[in-house]
C-alpha cells in the first residue's frame with residue numbers, strides 16, 4: 001500500500017495570518033466574482049458567479065425556489081437529481097421562466113386577451129408582467145410587456161388601463177418622468193412597487209402601469225432589473241440515466257450540469273462527461289475526487305470544473321461505513337496543486353469546487369484561500385426559509401429537516417453505485433435536523449460580510465488575489481482552545497438566584 005506522509009486535515013486546523021491592509025482595501029471594494037467553467041489563459045470564463053456559493057445537489061436543499069433565491073443573490077443552485085427526469089426538467093423550466101420576460105404562470109393567455117384579463121388573473125400575482133425592450137437591454141426601446149411565455153401586449157393597449165390602476169404610490173414616481181428605464185427600475189425596486197415602466201421614443205419614462213392586486217408588504221423579485229436575462233440554474237445528473245436525463249435538462253434550459261457522486265474517479269464518469277461534451281453545448285462539472293489522479297482523470301475526459309470532497313458532509317457517514325475519504329483541507333490542497341500545475345503546462349484553468357464540511361463561515365474563506373474557486377454547501381442552505389423541507393419545533397426550538405442523499409429517506413442509489421444491484425444496500429447518510437436560521441439573504445449577507453472583511457485583513461480585493469497572497473498556518477490542539485472564548489464565565493450560561 002501507499003502511505004501518505006501527511007495526515008488528513010480539516011479546515012478547522014488552519015488559520016489565516018493577516019497581510020498589510022491598504023486603505024483602499026475595504027469590504028465595499030472586494031469583488032467575489034469567480035469562474036465556474038474552464039477557460040484558457042488570457043481569456044474570460046464563459047460562466048462566472050458573482051459570489052462563490054453553490055447549493056448542494058440534495059432533496060433537502062436545492063429545488064426551484066432555492067435556485068431562484070440563490071441566483072438573486074449571485075450564486076447558483078444545483079437542482080437535486082434524485083427525482084424523475086420530468087420533475088427535474090420542470091424545475092429547470094420554472095427557474096428559467098421566472099426571470100425577465102417570462103411569467104410563472106400556467107394560464108392559457110392568447111394574443112386576444114386584454115390587459116384587463118391579464119390583471120384579473122390571480123395566478124399572476126406578484127410576477128405578472130415584464131418590460132420587453134427592442135434590443136433586450138434596460139435602456140432599449142420598449143416593445144411591450146410579456147405576460148406569459150409567448151404573449152405580448154402592444155403599447156396602445158396599455159394606455160387606458162394605466163389610468164384605472166393608478167394607486168397612491170404613483171405620486172412617488174409621477175414627478176420622475178424622464179428617467180431612463182434602468183433608473184425607473186431601480187426606483188421601482190427600491191420602493192417595492194409592482195409596476196411596469198413605460199418609456200417614450202427617447203427611451204425616457206412617461207408613466208407606470210400599476211397592478212391592482214399589488215401587496216406592498218410582500219417581497220417581489222426584481223424582475224425588471226437583470227434586462228431580458230434569466231436566472232442561471234444548475235442540475236445534478238448521474239452516470240446511469242444520463243442518455244435520457246441530459247437531453248431533457250438541456251431542452252429545459254439548464255446552464256450547468258454536475259455529475260453527483262460520492263466517488264467520481266470512475267470510468268462511468270468519464271463516459272458521462274464525454275457524452276455531454278460531444279453532444280451538447282452545456283457546461284459540466286465532475287467529481288467528487290480528493291486527489292491529483294482523480295482530478296487529472298476527469299479533466300482529461302473533458303470536465304469544465306472539478307468537485308472535491310469525500311466523506312466530509314455534515315450528514316455523511318461514508319467514512320464510518322466504508323473507511324474511504326480524506327480530510328477536506330488536505331483534499332483541496334492536493335487537487336489545487338494539480339490544477340495549478342495543469343494550468344502551467346496547458347494554459348487551461350480548471351475551477352475547483354470544495355464540497356461539504358463547511359461548518360463555520362471562515363471555512364469558506366479558507367477554502368478559497370487554499371485555491372478553491374467556489375464552495376458547495378448543504379447544511380448551510382438547508383437552514384433557511386427557502387430550502388424545500390419542513391420547519392418544525394423540536395424541544396422548544398425551530399429546526400428544519402435535513403437528510404443525506406445516501407440515507408434511506410433519499411434512496412439515491414445512483415450516487416453511490418459501483419455496479420451490481422440497483423438499490424441502496426446500506427446507508428451512507430443520516431436523516432437529521434438543523435437549526436432554523438431565517439431567510440437566505442439575511443444570513444448570506446452576514447457570511448459575505450465576514451468573508452470580505454477577512455479578505456481585507458489578508459490584503460486581498462479578489463479571490464484570485466487571496467489565493468496568491470494568503471498565508472495559512474496550522475494550529476495546534478492547544479491553540480484551538482485559545483481561539484474561542486476561554487477562562488471567562490459566559491453570561492449566557494449563567495443563572496443567578498435572587499438572594
Ligand code: MZP
Nearest residue numbers: 056313314316357378379404405406429
Ligand atoms: P454539508 O454542506 O452538509 O457539510 O455537505 C453537503 C455535501 O455532502 C453535499 O454537497 C454532498 O457532496 C454530500 N452528501 C450529500 N448526501 C450525502 C450522504 O448522504 C453526502 N452521505 O455525503
